[in-house]
Amino acid sequence: MKKVVLILSCGLLLILAACSDTPGETKKTTIHISAxxxxxxxxxxxxxxxxxxxPTIKLSFDFGGSGQIRERVESGAPIDGILLASKKDADTLSKQKLAKDTKEFAGNELVLIEPKDTTQIKGASLEQLLDNADKIAIGDPESVPAGAYAKQTLENLNLYNTEKAKLVLATDVRQVLSYVEAGNADAGFVYQTDAELSKKVQVKEKIDENLHEPIAYYSAQVMGSNKNEATKTFLDYMNKSEAQKTLEKYGFKATK
Structure with a gap:
């Protein structure tokens, strides 16, 4: 009798184990992307x-300045892939053999913004707009690509030394946007895509692309990740038509 009960119990356990594997249920790989x-x-x-x-890949993101992301990769943070707005930072990681398979996937434009309710100065030049501002927000040029492009613009116009005292440094380009939205800065340098997201600011000037280095975004796999295949699948996707159309919807320039 005990043998019969034991056999029945084992059979029941096998049935329960089989039922626990839900048909169609797929194990997912989560990859972490710093962008x-x-x-x-x-x-x-x-x-x-x-x-x-x-469906077998799940995405997890964190966001910040490209220089900050580079520093996190250098410190060994658990990151599988990166999306940077800086060729310099992407190249630095590649040279250190901390990242591989770097690819350009988008472009952008630099603009000067002011609060929406700022009085319009018809026909004002960039120099005049900056001269009229008491505080000018830019990303920290050491870690924020948009800030580096803004500094290059000011230097090429021979305005950096005269405007330097007015500069309010931000940790990333979104903080620049928030400073101008809140009226904590009279003007700020951001990307066109950031300006388009806000109803509280107005674009006063599109910056001549010859005044700064080309603005491009780069993807790369982080060396040491044990999720190379899944990460590559996502980073390759960023150059495919569906992702490129989404980037264009937000004002980014598609890769050629």
Whole structure:
């Protein structure tokens, strides 16, 4: 009798174990991507599109200045892939053999913004707009690419030394936007894509692209990640038509 009970118990356990593996249930690989702050809204759209097309991969993001992301990779933070707004930072990581397979996937434009309610000065030049501002917000040029492009612009116009005392440094380009929105700065340098997201600011000047280095975004795999295949799938996706159309929707320039 005991043998019969034991056999029945074992059989029941096998049935329960089989039932616990729900048909169609797929194990997912979560990859962590560190991305430039200016990409946040775009990634909010791209995440569900990618996960629908690749149901075995789940995306996790954090956002910040490209220089900050580079420093986190250098310190060994658990990151699988990066999306940077800086060729310099991408190249630095590649040279240190901390990142590989670097690819350009988007472009952008630099603009000068002011609060929406600022009185319009018809026909004012960039120099006049800056001269009229008491505080000018830019990303920290040491860690924020948009800030580096802004500094290059001021230097090429021979305005950096005269405007330096007015500069308010921010940790990333979104903080620059928030400073201008709140009236804590009279003007600020941000990307066109950031300006388009806000109803509280106005674009006063599109910056001549010859005044700064080309603005481009780069993807790369982080060396040491044990999720190379899944990470490569996502980073390759950023250059495919669905992702490129989403980037264009937010004002980014598609790769050629």
């Amino acid at each position: 430039a702050a200016s990409l946040k809204d775009t990634m909010d759209d791209i995440k569900p599109l990618f996960e629908k097309a690749h």
